[in-house]
Amino acid sequence: xxxxxxxxxxxxxxxxxxxxxxxxxxxxxxxxxxxxxxxxxxxxxxxxxxxxxxxxxxxxxxxxxxxxxxxxxxxxxxxxxxxxxxxxxxxxxxxxxxxxxxxxxxxxxxxxxxxxxxxxxxxxxxxxxxxxxxxxxxxxxxxxxxxxxxxxxxxxxxxxxxxxxxxxxxxxxxxxxxxxxxxxxxxxxxxxxxxxxxxxxxxxxxxxxxxxxxx
Amino acid sequence: xxxxxxxxxxxxxxxxxxxxxxxxxxxxxxxxxxxxxxxxxxxxxxxxxxxxxxxxxxxxxxxxxxxxxxxxxxxxxxxxxxxxxxxxxxxxxxxxxxxxxxxxxxxxxxxxxxxxxxxxxxxxxxxxxxxxxxxxxxxxxxxxxxxxxxxxxxxxxxxxxxxxxxxxxxxxxxxxxxxxxxxxxxxxxxxxxxxxxxxxxxxxxxxxxxxxxxxxxxxxxxxxxxxxxxxxxxxx
Numbered sequence: 220x221x222x223x224x225x226x227x228x229x230x231x232x233x234x235x236x237x238x239x240x241x242x243x244x245x246x247x248x249x250x251x252x253x254x255x256x257x258x259x260x261x262x263x264x265x266x267x268x269x270x271x272x273x274x275x276x277x278x279x280x281x282x283x284x285x286x287x288x289x290x291x292x293x294x295x296x297x298x299x300x301x302x303x304x305x306x307x308x309x310x311x312x313x314x315x316x317x318x319x320x321x322x323x324x325x326x327x328x329x330x331x332x333x334x335x336x337x338x339x340x341x342x343x344x345x346x347x348x349x350x351x352x353x354x355x356x357x358x359x360x361x362x363x364x365x366x367x368x369x370x371x372x373x374x375x376x377x378x379x380x381x382x383x384x385x386x387x388x389x390x391x392x393x394x395x396x397x398x399x400x401x402x403x404x405x406x407x408x409x410x411x412x413x414x415x416x417x418x419x420x421x422x423x424x425x426x427x428x429x430x431x432x433x434x
Numbered sequence: 435x436x437x438x439x440x441x442x443x444x445x446x447x448x449x450x451x452x453x454x455x456x457x458x459x460x461x462x463x464x465x466x467x468x469x470x471x472x473x474x475x476x477x478x479x480x481x482x483x484x485x486x487x488x489x490x491x492x493x494x495x496x497x498x499x500x501x502x503x504x505x506x507x508x509x510x511x512x513x514x515x516x517x518x519x520x521x522x523x524x525x526x527x528x529x530x531x532x533x534x535x536x537x538x539x540x541x542x543x544x545x546x547x548x549x550x551x552x553x554x555x556x557x558x559x560x561x562x563x564x565x566x567x568x569x570x571x572x573x574x575x576x577x578x579x580x581x582x583x584x585x586x587x588x589x590x591x592x593x594x595x596x597x598x599x600x601x602x603x604x605x606x607x608x609x610x611x612x613x614x615x616x617x618x619x620x621x622x623x624x625x626x627x628x629x630x631x632x633x634x635x636x637x638x639x640x641x642x643x644x645x646x647x648x649x650x651x652x653x654x655x656x657x658x659x660x661x662x663x664x665x666x667x668x669x670x
Contacts, residue, residue: 222511223507223508223511223536224466224470224508224531224532224536225470225527225528225529225530225531226508226528226532229471243564244561247561247563259563259570260570260623260624260627261617261621261623261624262567262570263566263567263568263569263571263573263574263620264570264571264616264617264619264620264623265616265617266567266568266570267571267578268612268613268616268617270578271575271578271579271581272612274586275582275586275605277605278598279598287609292609296613304563305567307564311564311568312571312572312575315551316441317504317507318504318536318540319507321470321532322463322539323466323467323470323535382514382515383514383515383521384518387514387518391514392514402598405599405602405603405606406602406603406609407606409604409605410606410607410609410610410613411610413607413610413611414613417611418617421617
C-alpha cells in the first residue's frame with residue numbers, strides 16, 4: 220500500500236505532506252521526552268527491527284503472502300510517538316532506497332501508516348483496552364484496524380486524486396487488507412504475549428502501557 | 435528486497451558519484467517535481483526526461499537492469515487504475531510519472547553513498563532527530579536483516595502446520611525474539627556509546643566541504659536541460 224509518485228494529485232499530496240510533517244515534528248518532541256538521549260541509538264535499532272520484521276512473509280490465501288506492517292506493534296511496544304518515529308524512518312528508507320512508495324507521496328504514506336496506522340492506532344488500542352479489559356483482544360483488534368485504516372486511507376487518497384474510482388478502489392484496498400490484517404492481528408498479539416513473558420521489565424517500564432489493567 | 439544491496443551500486447566510481455550530494459538531490463528532486471506537477475505530459479517530454487535520466491545513468495556508469503527493474507515497481511499499483519472504465523487512458527500518464535520519478539530516485543541513491551545522501555538531506559533541512567535515527571538505522575539494518583533471515587529460515591524449517599493461525603502465531607514468536615534481540619542490542623550500543631562520552635551530539639571527523647565549480651556547473655547544465663525539455667516539448 221505504498222503509494223508511488225504520480226498517483227496522487229498536487230492538492231492531495233501537498234496537504235498530506237504538510238499534515239505529516241506537523242505530526243512527525245510533534246512526535247519527535249514527545250518521543251525525546253519519553254526516551255531522552257537514549258532515543259537516538261535505540262530508535263535507530265528499533266527502526267531497523269521494524270524494517271527487518273517487514274521482510275518476513277507469512278502465507279495468507281492460496282499461495283499469496285503478506286508481511287507485517289508493524290504499525291500497531293510499534294505503537295503498543297514503543298508508545299505512539301516513538302513508534303511513529305520508527306515507522307516514519309522505515310518509510311523514508313523504503314522511499315529513498317527501494318522505490319517502495321514515491322518521494323512526493325511520502326507525506327501521504329507517512330500519514331496512512333505512521334500517523335493513522337501507528338499514532339491513531341495507539342489511542343484506539345487504549346480505548347479498546349478500557350472497553351474490553353483484555354489486552355490480547357485489544358491488540359488483535361487494533362492491529363487489524365491499523366492495517367485496514369491505512370489501506371482505506373490510501374484508497375480515499377487515490378479516489379480524491381481521481382486516479383481510481385471510489386466504487387472500485389475502496390472495496391479493493393479494504394477487502395484485501397481486511398484479510399492481510401488478520402495475519403497482522405494474530406502476529407501482533409503473539410509478539411506482545413511473548414515479550415510480556417520473556418522481558419516483563421519492558422512491560423513494567425511502560426513500553427506495553429496499562430500493565431495494571433492487563434494483570 | 436535484499437539488504438546487501440542497500441546502496442551497493444554507490445561503490446562504482448563515476449563523475450556523478452563525486453559531485454556534492456546536495457546538487458544531486460536538488461537536481462533529481464526538481465525533475466521529480468516537474469514530472470509529477472506538469473499538468474499534461476506530452477510523449478516528447480516523457481522521452482526527453484527518459485533520455486536525460488538514461489544519459490545521467492550512463493555517465494554514472496550504472497548498470498541498466500537494476501535501474502529498470504526498480505523503476506517498474508509502480509506496475510502492480512497500476513492495476514487499481516487500469517481496471518476502471520476509461521482507466522487505460524489514465525494509466526499511461528500515471529505510469530510515465532511513477533516510473534520516471536522512480537528512475538530519478540534510483541539514480542540518485544545508486545550514485546550517492548547513503549551516509550553522503552543523509553548529510554545532504556540534513557544540510558537541506560531534514561530535521562536532525564530523523565537524520566540521526568536514519569544513520570543508526572542504516573548501520574543496524576544490515577545486522578538485523580541478517581539475523582531476521584537466519585531466524586526466518588529456522589522457522590521455515592520447523593513451521594509445518596497446515597493451519598494458518600498456528601503458523602502466524604509461531605511467526606509472532608520469531609518476531610518477538612527479533613524484537614528482544616534488537617532492543618537489547620540497542621541498549622548495549624547506547625551503553626557503549628555513553629561509556630565513550632556520547633551526549634546526544636554526533637561529531638564528524640571530516641567537516642563537510644563547500645560547493646565546487648563542477649557542482650554548480652552540473653546543476654546549471656541539468657536545470658537548463660530540464661527547462662528546455664519541459665518548455666520546448668511542452669505542447670501547450
